[in-house]
Amino acid sequence: MIERCVLAGVTSFILAAWFCAVCPQVALAEENAAEENTAEENAAEDNVVGPLAPAETLKHFQLEDGLRIELVAAEPDVIDPVAVRFDEDGRMWVVEMRDYPHGPGEGQRPQSRIKILEDADGDGRFEKVTVFADHLLFVTGVQPWRGGAFVTLAGRVAYMKDVDGDGRADTDETWYTGFAQENSQLRANHPRVGIDGHVYIANGLRGGSVVDAKNPGEPLSISGMDFRFDPHTREFEAISGVGQFGLTFDEFGNRFTVSNRNPLKHIVLEDHYLKRNPRAAVRAVFHDVAASGEDSRLYPIAQAWTTSTQHAGQFTAACGVFVYRGEGLPGDLRHSGFTCDPTGSLVHREVMRPAGATFTSRPPREGVEFLASPDEWFRPVNLELGPEGALYVVDMYRAVIEHPQFMPEELKRRPDLRDGDDRGRIYRIVPTHGKPEPVEKLSHANNARLIALLDSPLAWRRETAARLLLERQDKSTAAALPSMAAKGEHPAARAQALWLLSALDALDIKTVEQALGDKSPRVRKQAVKLSEAFLQDGDKTATRGKVVALAADDDPRVRFQVALTLAPIRSGEVAALADIARRGADDPWTRRAVAIASSDYSAELLVAIVDSLQQSAKRPAAAELELVGELSELAGANLRDNQAESLLASLAGLSDQPAMRELLTTGLLGLARSSARRRSSLDALIASAERKETRTRLQAAVDRIAAVAADAKAAPARRIESIDLLGHVGAGGVLQTLAMSEAIVEVRRAALAALARTSAVEPWKKLAASLRAESPTIRGAILDGLLARTERTQFLLDEIAAGRVSIAEIDRVRTDRLLKHRDAKIRARSTELFADAIPADRQQVLADYQVTLKMKSDPTRGQAVFKKNCATCHRIGGIGVNVAPDIADSRTKTPAQILTDVLQPNRAIDANYVSYNVVDADGRVLNGLLTGETATSITLKQPEGKTVTLLRDEVEELRSSGVSLMPEGLEKNVSHQEMADLISFIKNWRYLDGRVPLGPADGERD
Helix, strand or coil, X not given: CCCCCCCCCCCCHHHHHHHCCCCCCHHHHHHHHHHHHHHXXXXXXXXXXXXXXXXXXXXXXXXXXXXXXXXXXXXXXXXXXXXXXXXXXXXXXXXXXXXXXXXXXXXXXXXXXXXXXXXXXXCCCCCEEEEEEEEECCCCEEEEECCEEEEEECCEEEEXXXXXXXXXXXXXXXXXXXXXXXXXXXXXXXXXXCCCCCEEEEXXXXXXXXEECCCCXXXXXXXXXXXXXXXXXXXXXXXXXXXXXXXXXXXXXXXXXEECCEEEEEECCCHHHHXXXXXXXXXXXXXXXXXXXXXXXXXXXXXXXXXXXXXXXXXXXXXXXXXXXXXXXXXXXXXXXXXXEHHHCEEXXXXXXXXXXXXXXXXXXXXXCCEECCECCCCEEEXXXXXXXXXXXXXXXXXXXXXXXXXXHHHCCCCCCCCCCCCCEEXXXXXXXXXXXXXXXXXXXXXXXXXXXXCCCCHHHXXXXXXXXXXXXXXXXXXXXXXXXXXXXXXXXXXXXXXXXXXXXXXXXXXXXXXXXXXXXXXHHHHHHHCHHHHCCCCCHHHHHHHHHHHHCCCHHHXXXXXXXXXXXXXXXXXHHHHHHHHCCCCXXXXXXXXXXXXXXXXXXXXXXXXXXXXXXXXXXXXXXXXXXXXXXXXXXXCCHHHHHHHHHHHHCXXXXXXXXXXXXXXXXXXXXXXXXXXXXXXXXXXXXXXXXXXXXXXXXXXXXXXXHHCCCCCHHHHHHHHHHHHHHCCHHHHHHHHHHCXXXXXXXXXXXXXXXXXXXXXXXXXXXXXXXXXXXXXXXXXXXXXXXXXXXXXXXXXXXXXXXXXXXXXXXXXXXXXXXXXXHXXXXXXXXXXXXXXXXXXXXXXXXXXXXXXXXXXXXXXXHHHHHCCCCCEECCEECXXXXXXCXXXXXXXXXXXHXXXXXXXXXXXXXXXXXXXXXXXXXXXXXEEEECCCEEEEECHHHCEEEEEHHHEEEEEEEEEECCXXXXXXXXXXXXXXXXXXXXXXXXXCCCCCCCCCCCCCCX
């Protein structure tokens, strides 16, 4: 996948098409097109042409009720701001990325800066400005520390400090180097102190190999990971991630990151827990709290400019994620997640709620953003909590926030790339009524005052006090912290006191055990985590027992942490882990924690859960079936001889209970999958059972499962699971029947996939002969089965050579598999066959039209050509209908590629866009794309967006034409000049309204 970002997460809608599918589904394209129109209508309500003066900009903001937005700093005091942080006296440290986007020219010094701004008179405007450090290269973040700051910048983490008191940094000490610098945008960023006293840093996506500059050793790879270090010991490690441009915590240390299409990612599983059980395969470590990708929805009021309909109204440049923890804003804004989207000139809000081990969220209002502006120069890129509890918004304020590396070729010389590089604004959001809390300067506060502030309702005071106590490392404070950990009014205060004790190496078992019984589940979870230091240091049986007891806690996040903390469990803890698993079966993250904790006892754990479900005599819920399926795969992969017998006996005991048969199928399927990975089989595992009764009952169960697979009256989901299992036990007869004639598409596809795992060849010969009469879904499954075995692949090539299978039936992905096949003979033969796939007349037409690539062209004239010849099936910029593939995303396509696609539409066709011919019972012949298929009907989509749905008993014949819906021969109606103009329109349609200025030669193709 091509990744994109600007400012490690800041970009413009020019990049919206980077994540588009090559050939999107028609329905999705229409849906997104409608959203794009809605966005355009919203933007038209308040059309603003920037740049605007700061005071004028304020007039156009739309903000949630009960709040107001104030300007706290603007140019010339701040230029190109990308991050702000506040020190213990409420001074605002501002990161200015003045190098953006190109960096310094040859022989020039870097231009990025860090400034310190102060609000000396308390009026909310930061009027005193000091340049703390300048001539920095691509600085991305700052974390105040011990009177100076940790800074992330070009390839390194540095500590800078003003020693002589003039406000400017005198020292610049590199702590860590090796962070990737290959792209000026995708760099390490957002250094932030966590509740545990470590400094966390977002990766920036490109990773690196990091070393301590003072004590170089073996480089640490942070590919796909984030990074943290201990500011006292300089110890560092790679941690679960990965964050792009943004990193934030909630009050209890939950870490959240962001990437372009993922606006709010909770890091649920830390890497050090995964290492406790290398045999547990965990698919993901983060959870998308908010809807992401194509499921996300944004409502800009600016005229957001996009290359394609595919991502209109979605997150494409999410950055600056922030969880608001303060008390300064009213209502449910506390604990809301905020994300900037500079492409839409807005800040999005999600109201977060606990969900299992993590969170879920929703926008508070449908169709309206938290903060938005019609001013297209408004580019919010970051957020921060202020000392008074306000939410601060960092606005880079530029015409273009995008790096030329990610631009279409025609935009790389646009003249406005640096427009706005003399501007920048910072705002704060406060309640409409009332005054913000006064800022308390804490640099000279004594330890007693700082400890008292740990219990402040204002998160900034609490967190800043904790940081100062952490910096001072004064062991004498340890005497007062246990009282705060036990009696603090706010749960966050008690949790913070516990972690401070740990950081001071003063946490004792008594304090931890007391916290294990805290009335707040959030504190209990922290206590469970902190108990690990004692559980690993000798055999603290009593403490471990108290942790085990919390397996019965009412809070799912406590139980989740108990599972991770106990990992790997001991033999006497299987029952407790089974209880966690049963109660958290509907939470995939709890199930993953259970899998990690089970370690050598996964089989015993599975037996305990199966026996518990059997005793309940209730049909297992879907989540319980998922739990058993996952654990059976894990157990089967690690079975020891003494475990297999009891596990098989437990499953066999389910065979006589109808309510438990789904559970039995699920358990056997998991064992079958794991057996296959061990190059064994379920049959062999069943045969290994010592007791004949176990073997007999399990074999009878397999026979019943085959009957379920063939039962047309059974639920499709049950049949599919049964079919999957049959593919592991060699039940070829049933699978062949279903693969040939099953009416339900999903069931037939499952049968084809299961049959593909066998070594059979003969049934695939019959299936290959039916390719043209099959739907895209089934045709793809048949092709996958033919490609799954070398002998079947050779047969497919024979059929292609004989003309019985058209090359047009083979889509681009599967064509690539053949051309890159590991078998040299198959690879060579495929190359030969596909080279001859383009008819000679099409090759001649393409050669004849090459002259158009050198002709002067006019995209406006090309628009008329498109309307006349293409708009019945294609849609570009609001013109036409999306029936065929989306061609609006032409960012990366060259004119030569477009010409080839137009003149040789059958050269390579996506399976979803092959034309079908249908003859109905009345003898009518219909043509179109097969866009819907059920057991009872099919749906064709035709030019001009028309759809026809037919019952299957109305269909006399259904056959793929083997060609694209787009006919060959367009050149008969389009002259050379018109073709040149058409290509220019497809490439340059985005720029016809003049909103995006091009270089003098970019409007034409030479």
